[in-house]
Amino acid sequence: MRTIRHSEQTLRTALISKTPELVAQYESFDAGELRLMNEAFQPNSVLFEPITLHSESDWMTSHPEVPQDFEQFFNDPKRKIPSPEKCSIYIQSIGSLGNTRLISDEYIKWLKGYCEAFFYGLTVKLLEPIPVSATRCSFRVTENTQNLQIHAGDILKFLKRKKPRNAFCVVGVTMIDLYPRDSWNFVFGQASLTDGVGIFSFARYSDAFYSECHKGKGQKLVVSSSSDYSVFDNYCVPEITGVLLLRSCKALLRWIEEEPADVPGRTPKPAREEAANWPERMAVFKEWKEWIVKCLAVLQK
Secondary structure, X not given: OEXXXXXXXXXXHHHOOOOHHHHHHHXXXXXXXXXXXXXXXXXXXXXXXXXXXXXXXXXXXXXXXXOXXXXXXXXXXXXXXXXXXXXXXXXXXXXXXXXXXXXHHHHHHHHHHHHHHHOXXXXXXXXXXXXXXXXXXXXXXXXXXXXXXXXXXXXXXXXXXXXXOOXXXXXXXXXXXXXXXXXXXXXXXXXXXXXXXXXXXXXXXXXXXXXXXXXXXXXXXXXXOOXXXXXXXXXXXXXXXXXXXXXXXXXXHHHHHOOOOOXXXXXXXXXXXXXXXXXXXXXHOHHHHHHHHHHXXXXXX
16 A cells, blocks of 8 residues: 655645636635645645555556646646536436436436536536447456446447537446456546547446446356347346445535425435435435535635
């Protein structure tokens, strides 16, 4: 296990832009905002802890990349920003996200609500859920685990074809594991910044994914042809748990505290036996709420 720490000067150089537009914004910060920003530059900050690498298989260790500071990110000509004509984020669920349709609908609403809170000012819309077969993507069965995987690049091509005209981006979400090419074991997600499309799998956010009870339900999957999508019918997906929800969404205080109101057209609540196992938002995000409250205390000090 290795911890990556940087000096205050290194952090300031990497995170503060010299672009006049942003400098003007920095200069308009009030005392509380400056305190919170300066907290991020402290190597021993209790709010912004250093990155810990747990093993040699961690991404930063196994896939070294050229560092990018905020100045480079902000001035990247390929960076996209919303416009009045393209101000909507679309979420496309692919395959079942939960054990039942109602649980799947509840989970996708969590993601939608979180996106609306995080990307404040943008509209978040849900596209009609589709089965894997609708994408006509390539897929495979892993030999050692008997888990199904779908080709991330094929999904991106599908999303690009059906991207609405007013979309800032379309993000596909799935509980099926992904792979980007034959030589790779898996990938959590993949995106095209220029096309404004992305795909992400939450399958490995569930601890159950790595358990024997999940691996192909203990049965050997048989695929008769590259177009036999029936193999996805009733495929075992990880159970929606508090841990999975926490890993899916980082916390925002108002979103954590508010309970969605019953409104016309809202998806019916899960049946009594399903609701009994549905995680409570306040319990799931307890620690994240405490962290946000500490940040607000710095702002309001």
